[in-house]
Amino acid sequence: MSCKLPDKLRTTVVGSYPYFPEALKAFQLRRRGDRGPEYEALVREATKKAIMDYLDAGIDILADGEQRREDMAVFFAEELDGFEISEPVRIFDNVYFRKPVIAGRISWRREMLVEDWKYASSISAGKPVKVTITGPYTMYSWSFDKFYGNMRNAILDLAESFRKEIEALVRAGATFIQIDEPALSTRAEKMDVLIAGEAFEIMFKGLSNVKRITHICYGKLERLFPEILDFPIDQYDFETKNRNYELLSLLREYSFDKELALGVIDVHSSRIEPVEEIMEGIARGLELLPPEKLYIKPDCGLKRLKREVALEKLRNMVEAARRARETLA
Ligand SMILES: [Zn+2]
Structure with missing residues (x-):
């Protein structure tokens, strides 16, 4: 079953969705080492609810809402070889934080995302479900390295591990693969950007029939240019609304002509952006790129x-995209 997507101004999400109570319950079980049938059923129920909300809002390219991931780095660290997870460290009164520790050579152990992707795709009403992976640079930045003592070597092993996962996902039929690298904009020196570029080459080079995406947000995004434009990436997914679309001028300077996933909703504010305001954001994007x-x-x-x-x-965003499409027709 597949459904026809618009060919202009397609709507999508970055990945995560508010956790449903079932997901919170699943996290408790997982923390106790219980990943039995009850755990799986809770994750599936939460995932189903996230997909239903995305469908209800009318999103074109969905994600699974990351209901299985209590933390975007710890989740992958628990699945890969080479990592241990620290005991919970208290960071605020009632907030505990577990950190991945690199204790050995990092390698791919087993499929991490394929079953979840298959399940999400089976209930997505024929719409594509994007897969999101926490990128090698971010995984390294958010871990404590007790083994490598060399950022590049660790990041390249992470990239090799994710390449195996990506190949398994592509074999299963996934068509949108997104690497999330929020850490890349936090302190990126040129050397870091170049190492990240090597990692993207390992993960994405030579893949066909799949949309290769990276999501990067906040921090000093501008420091990644122009090197990042040479990465083997088809679609750049950036945070733009929060910085009043200033990034678009930079992209224009570099004659950006790849695909851009334009952020038009501020995720740090609970204010609901009116449709007209979102349409203004879309119009800014259309000054740079065709729909x-x-x-x-x-x-x-x-x-x-x-x-x-x-x-x-999301509802307002979908409505804004629909109206913007009409004005183009
Ligand atoms: Zn982000």
């Missing part, structure tokens, strides 16, 4: 918002 190359989406994942707020924001 076939412009995807419309929130700045970042939605997990920190209340569910009702996230859903309302």
Whole structure:
């Protein structure tokens, strides 16, 4: 079953969605080492609810809402060889933080995302489901390295591990693969950008019939240019609304002509952007790129918002994209 997507101003999401109660319950079980049938059923129920909300809002290219991932780095660290997870460290009164520790050579152990992708795709009403992976640079930045003592070697092993996962996903039929690299904009020196570029070559080079995406947000995005434009990436997914679309001038300077997933929703504010305001954002994007190359989406994942707020924001975003398409016709 497949359904026809618009060919202009397609709507999508970055990935995460507010956690449903089933997901929170699943996290408790997982922390106790229980990943039995009850755990799996809870994750599936939460995933189903996230997909239903994305469908309800009318999103074209969905994600699974990352309901299985309590933390975007710890999740992958638990699945890959070479990592241990630290004991919980208290960072605020009632907030505990577990950190991945690199204790040996990092390698791919087993499929991490294929079954979840298959399940999400089976209930997505024929719409494509994008797969999101926390990128090698971010995984390394958010871990404590007790083994390599060399950022590049660790990052390249992470990239080799993810390449195996990506190949398994492509074999299963996934067509949108997104590497999330939020850490890349936080302190990126040129050397870091070049190492990240090597990692993208390992993960994405030579893949066909699949949309290769990276999502990067906040921090000093501008420091990644122009090197990042040479990465083997088809679609750049950036946070733009929060910085009043200033990034678009930079992209224009570099004659950007790849696909851009344009952030038009602020995920740090619970204010629901009116449709007209979102349409103004889309118009800014259309000054740079034709509508076939412009995807419309929130700045970042939605997990920190209340569910009702996230859903309302997405509904307005889809309506704005629909009206913008009409004005083009
Ligand atoms: Zn983000």
